[in-house]
Amino acid sequence: MAKDGKTAARGKRERLVSAAVALAYRQGFARTTLADIAAESGVPLGNVYYYFKTREDIGAAVLDYRKDQFAQARERFAALPSPKERLKAFVDMTVGNADNVAQKGCPMGTLCAELLKMPDAFAEGAGALLTVPMAWMAEQFVELGYDSEASDLALKLQTGLQGASMMTLSARDPALLVREGERLKGWIEGL
Amino acid sequence: MAKDGKTAARGKRERLVSAAVALAYRQGFARTTLADIAAESGVPLGNVYYYFKTREDIGAAVLDYRKDQFAQARERFAALPSPKERLKAFVDMTVGNADNVAQKGCPMGTLCAELLKMPDAFAEGAGALLTVPMAWMAEQFVELGYDSEASDLALKLQTGLQGASMMTLSARDPALLVREGERLKGWIEGL
């Protein structure tokens, strides 16, 4: 199956993006070279340019990957019966990554912070990594009947998760994020 | 006054560090070159190496500068009569920087996150940028009589500030940090 070039090409492109995402998360995008990405994905350096015209394009692909990651999670959460369960599932998703967060920070938050310090064209849209999930949270709170306060509550939840992620990273202690996650889930449950 | 070399040297060194700190805050340390720092401080490139053996040493100086910045704030806060006022002064310090935070994030938090992704030797001690202030907060809460919960309360405060800073950056809206700061000060006041 799928012996055609397009499929092979897509597979390689995906491997390149995966490698770039992993490396950008581990060591920051700025410090990630094309040689790093080529090595990690097993693609020869020169071939990278068949899939991406410039390094900047790879950065854009990394950003898109992370955005898509939330979009997919959002679809999974949509299957859950209540807004509270959906919100708690989001918290669980973050908490489930606690070990990584303690070493490399929140995948969305750290990428967002890094890209927003880059020249305008490149940074464009990086803020969405955190604001789009927050807007989704607000929708859930609306569904819970908190019309006027929905965006405040969403801000509070996303702030709590991001703050906890930052402190988890600085203290290098996953338990911290786990604990804050439990607290936030309790808060959601009690609303 | 101060015609001797040592003083001139110290002045130049300080200008170099100031430039490095500003550039690392604005565009990240990874993307900051020695040429950038030399240009911004008005020191010729070759002369930079009289003050710093390696680029890594400049990174260490930037980290030290930020650590010292808190140490100095801590001394100022010590003059305030009550723990609550000291804690609120800390919040005010962060909120007072809201316009910068909206563009470049928390000076401590973003540097901490960036350095902690670097090789071990370099990252060593970057976590202190957030954990040392948190430990100071805990001392204030102890003084308020919250012995057993002091570190939880400190974590909550620092988490709130860092989370608010991250969301302020991603939304590029200073008002967000101002609002969260007011909320946190109200919480402190009511303890």
Next chain:
DNA sequence: GTCTATACGGCGATAGAC
């Protein structure tokens, strides 16, 4: 589509005159 070889520029770092 794939991969090797290489051009080109920029960056960290050094040499050495002043």
Next chain:
DNA sequence: GTCTATCGCCGTATAGAC
């Protein structure tokens, strides 16, 4: 202590054979 000139490496990007 100060500064110019420059070296060598590495990173992005391209040329061109297969």
